[in-house]
Amino acid sequence: MAAAQPPSPWGDLPADLLGLVLLRLPSLPDRVRLRAVCRSWRAGAARGRHPRLPPPLPWLALRDGGLVDLDGEPIRCPTPIPRHGVVGHLAVDNLAFLIHRDGGCSLLNPLSSSASAATAAITPLPWLNLAAVDGAIGQPGVFIGIGAYVNVYSKSVLSSPLDSSPDPLVAVVTSGGRHVAVAPCKRRGVVTIVSGLMAPQIPGLNPTRFSDIAFLGGNLYTLTNAEGLLVLDLGSNGVDDPPNASHRRCIADDPNQHEYYIDGSTKNKSLVLRYLVGSNGRLLMVRRWMNCRQQYYAGDMDKTRGFEVFAAVISDGHGQWVKVDSLGDQAIFLSSECSKSVTASQCADGIQQDCIYFMHRIYDNPTKECHGPCVDPLGDSGVYNMRDGTINLLRPRAVMSELRWKRQYLTWFFPSDE
Numbered sequence: 001m002a003a004a005q006p007p008s009p010w011g012d013l014p015a016d017l018l019g020l021v022l023l024r025l026p027s028l029p030d031r032v033r034l035r036a037v038c039r040s041w042r043a044g045a046a047r048g049r050h051p052r053l054p055p056p057l058p059w060l061a062l063r064d065g066g067l068v069d070l071d072g073e074p075i076r077c078p079t080p081i082p083r084h085g086v087v088g089h090l091a092v093d094n095l096a097f098l099i100h101r102d103g104g105c106s107l108l109n110p111l112s113s114s115a116s117a118a119t120a121a122i123t124p125l126p127w128l129n130l131a132a133v134d135g136a137i138g139q140p141g142v143f144i145g146i147g148a149y150v151n152v153y154s155k156s157v158l159s160s161p162l163d164s165s166p167d168p169l170v171a172v173v174t175s176g177g178r179h180v181a182v183a184p185c186k187r188r189g190v191v192t193i194v195s196g197l198m199a200p201q202i203p204g205l206n207p208t209r210f211s212d213i214a215f216l217g218g219n220l221y222t223l224t225n226a227e228g229l230l231v232l233d234l235g236s237n238g239v240d241d242p243p244n245a246s247h248r249r250c251i252a253d254d255p256n257q258h259e260y261y262i263d264g265s266t267k268n269k270s271l272v273l274r275y276l277v278g279s280n281g282r283l284l285m286v287r288r289w290m291n292c293r294q295q296y297y298a299g300d301m302d303k304t305r306g307f308e309v310f311a312a313v314i315s316d317g318h319g320q321w322v323k324v325d326s327l328g329d330q331a332i333f334l335s336s337e338c339s340k341s342v343t344a345s346q347c348a349d350g351i352q353q354d355c356i357y358f359m360h361r362i363y364d365n366p367t368k369e370c371h372g373p374c375v376d377p378l379g380d381s382g383v384y385n386m387r388d389g390t391i392n393l394l395r396p397r398a399v400m401s402e403l404r405w406k407r408q409y410l411t412w413f414f415p416s417d418e
Contacts, residue, residue: 007264028056028415055342057351058333061091061413062406067110070395072402075108079121090156092415097156098122103131107123107162107170107185113413123162125170128183128191133174155337158185159215161416169222179208180222194222194232194247208253215277216283221250221312223285225320228253229312235392251312251319271302273361279330279341283312285321286334286356290380304380306389307356319362327354328384335359337411356384357394359411377409 026244061066065081068074081089081096088099091093105125112121156176159169167186175183180194209225220232228261229251241307273288287308310321334356346351351357354399360379393400403410 001394002015003333010239022353034271044135056415058340059413060095060410061338061414062405063112063408064408065089065096067413068406069118069405070399072395072399079110079112081110081371088136089152089415091411092156092158093161093338093340093414095158095162097170101128102263103133105130105170105172122299123184123185125185126270127188128170128172128181130172130181133179133181133191133193157213157215159218159220168216171215173210173213177211177225180210180213180220182220194220194230211274212276214278214283216278217281222247222274223274225257225259226253226255226354227251227257227274227285229283229285229314229319238250250314251321254312268379271337274336275339275341277332277334277341279332280329284324284332285310285312286332288334290361302380304358304382304384304391306391307358307384307386311385316378325386331352331355331357333357333412333414335411336361338413340412340414352383352385354386358382360409377403377406381410
């Protein structure tokens, strides 16, 4: 009788089969654990022998700088957000935008280590100083207590991933939405300040504010509180000169659009939040309808009742918003600080296409947020189905209960598997 052949070592598993296994792991920690099994599996991933993997599932970023996965499990960060000298931070895709005490800024990759990664964990932004920007526009930043900002810098976006282009641009919404600062990440360049006060004002409306910003197709788009759309042409050098560059209006402000509406018969108040999201080459505006009390800062009483989605159609400089009834195979992860559209068919773990995964609005209960734990960090977070208009829980009840015990507001964080 022939002797039994010894089993093949795991390291000899064909690369195509290993790739199929990786395709069925939507969680980045699971992919990391698989590659850690043996050296040949790690080498195969490094040489690109496996199929291109879909982006991993998003995580949740906490206000204290921590990260948890969609099951509420903590993520170990090799490079946590530093406490000393940092007065605030914003989530930017797979990075943290840090605001330092002196107004300086930097980008931090909490999942990399400068000692072992090709890209340093912290990327200084030497030409962007928000204190100087605020001084230039006459809007100094406001502090409460020891180094705590009060909703002055609400969002930051990158024109492209740090390692995908020679010098991407970073844009920051400042002064409570009244200005946007744009600067190169690496090389010396001009800091462009886009001011809502420079835009045409509509009689009877509050001065123009920016509800959201987004990069798409090499341009920076800004959405006003009256649903006007402006584009900043970045020019061949990346940033326009002079620094206070004007912007071009693509869609005019609509005087019938407001942030608050009051029902004349019931006196009930509705709040409308607006977001910009790039999705499959289209620029989408997401309009979020919420019920709220007269004292609208009582955010725990807010309730999202529905969404509307519109696509920007721009022709010869004159455009309009056209309502869309379906996201196709896309799912949108939406929050005030960090939003993204993903292909749902590439995701596992029940991510549904034609759905909006939305967070509680992050600036609710400002006093509790700045001075102590918030009451309910998830608030009315949920999943809106574009097809039937229903709203379901963001995560299973057990996970929601675990996240509520964090007592911190959450936003989306999109880890990279590069």
